Amino acid sequence: MKIYNSLTRKKEEFVPLEDKNVKMYACGITVSADAHIGHAVQAIIFDIIRKYLEKRGYNVTYARNYTDVDDKIILNANKLGVDPIEFAKQNIVKVEKLMAELKVTPPTMNLKATENIDNIIEFISKLIEKGYAYVAPEGDVYFSVEKDKSYGKLSNRNPDDMISSVRIENEENKRSPLDFALWKSAKPNEIYWNSPWGKGRPGWHIECSAMNYYHLGEQIDIHGGGRDLIFPHHENEIAQTECLTGKPFAKYWVHNGLLKLNGQKMSKSLGNVISIQELLEKYGAEVIRFGILQTNYKNDINITDNLFSEAEKHMLDFYKVLAEVEKLNINSSKLNSVIDEEFNQSMDDDFNTAKALANLFGYFKTMKLKLAQKDDSVVEDYNAIKKTYSLLGLFTEDAKSFIEKHSLVQAIPAEVLELANKRLQARKEKNFALSDALREQIKTLGYEIKDSKEGFELNKL
Ligand SMILES: [Zn+2]
Structure with a gap:
């Protein structure tokens, strides 16, 4: 089984650190607003990677986090006049409901920044002790990038070149513009926790390092997230963790591509994000999944008006064939093993769902032919497709009701x-x-x- 590793920029054979046990962490959602299609894509992809690893016999411990305190959460909660922690909690409930509707299985661990404040404070204290972090006059704590000699290895950047390109904030408190905040001192009337450096709250990057360290251990097998997180977020996670442990943090760094809307970058600031709720109402989970998984996870997905309506057409055609097979009423649990083997071949090649979905067109063409020829072995294809593709969250619905709903x-x-x-x-x-x-x-x-x-x-x- 091969996985593309962003750290080595190569497709590598997957060998876990410890026998058949896999520790996997994916950066989750900052719950400052309603979840959008980008969140759905990322959650679906890592859900599938987890399930495929399990299918291949690995024991997977999969952790995801919720960033439930940050500037935007505080800002949006203030606008509504509600408590930011309560606001974040309500958003988490909403996200989990949508994820369930998208057929995303909850991870082994759902971690929250606000439930790990003690861990984060301890982690920062250790970095200060080791000389990798320093306390600035206002009570902010920064990571000192120049102390980390391998900084920039994931994003393939050189710190000297970076200095000329970063936006300089708070320069009077930071020793170098590349340094990033581990702990932010509280502004007046802002939510805070007590720490050895005064009232404040954690920076974003530190929460992932601390959660990994305390919940999964010093080293993990797979660290995932969107490609936009490579720099600075993942680069900073590596710096924090490896400076503390002296060991490589994640063996494989797995990054999914980004979303475009009609060829344009999708972002909240451009106002062109699509809500999950909206898409679910229009198409339902399976059509969304089919639309998304037609693109290899590493590539950008271009959302167009046609993407999901085309996906719906294909799924409807497929379900019509499934319904025809069901009408035959053949009682057999035999499977066409070729379908599962070819699925595994596709997925062994860096989780190539695009190939796995492309195979479906051939299978359904054959099934139509078999139906016309009254060849009862069609039921073996049916059984194999239902079983194998359920891993991708497809063909799990009742054929008749799917057809009715989507006709x-x-x-x-x-x-x-x-x-x-x-x-x-x-x-x-x-x-x-x-x-x-x-x-x-x-x-x-x-x-x-x-x-x-x-x-x-x-x-x-
Ligand atoms: Zn993270």
Whole structure:
């Protein structure tokens, strides 16, 4: 099994640090607002990586964090006049509900920054003791980047070059512009915890290092997150942890690509984020998953108007075949093992879900052929697809209800449907003149009607 490692910039054979045990950590969500499609993509990808590792016989301990205190959370809570901790808690409840709807299995550990303040303070104290961090006059604590000789190895940057490009903040307190905050002193009327350096709260990067260290140990196998976290977040996590332990932090750094909306970067500041709720209501979990997983996780996903509607069309076609097989009522638990083997081959190659989904088109084509030829072995393909692809969260729904829910007929105006039914009746009565007239009338309303086995098919013109 091969994984692309961002640290070595190579695809490497996956060998865990300790036998069959895998420790995996993925940076989670800062719960300052409603979750968006980017959060969904990241959670789905690492959920699948975890499940595939488990399928391959590994015991996976998978931890994710919630950043439940930060500037934006405080700002947004203040705007609403609510307590920031309570605000973050409510957002976590909302996120977990959406994740369940997206069929994302909860990680082994859901860690929260606010529940790890003591761990974070201890971690920072150790860094100060070792000389890697210093307390600034206001009570802020900074990590001293120049003390870390390997700083920049993940993002492949040289600290000297970086100095010229960073935005300089708080310069009077920092010894070097590259230094980053481990502990931020509290501003007036701001939420705080007591620490040896006064009232304050943790910086963002330190929480992940501390949570890993105290909940997973000094070293982990896989550290994941979006590619936008490589610098500075993951670079800083490496600096904090490795300076403390003197050991390599994560063996494999796994980064997913970013989202684009019609070719444009998707970001809150551009105002073009899509909410998970909105997408779930429109398409449901399986269509969203199919749309997302058609792209290899490492690549950027370009969300277009067509991405999910095309995915829906494919899933609907697939489910129609599944429903036909179900009608045969064949009682067999036999599996076409080729389907599972090919799935594993795809996934062994750096979790290539794009290939695994592309294979589906061939399988369903064969199944249609087998159905036409009344070849009962079609049920073995059916069984294999249901079992194997459930790992990706696909084909877990009841075929009939999926078809009903997603049939395009649902979205067609009642007036058009009424005319279509009248025409069906006219055809049954062999009144072709009326049938043709109704076809024309339907056309003027923007739909094309075709005859089909089920009666008719309507398509938008
Ligand atoms: Zn992190």
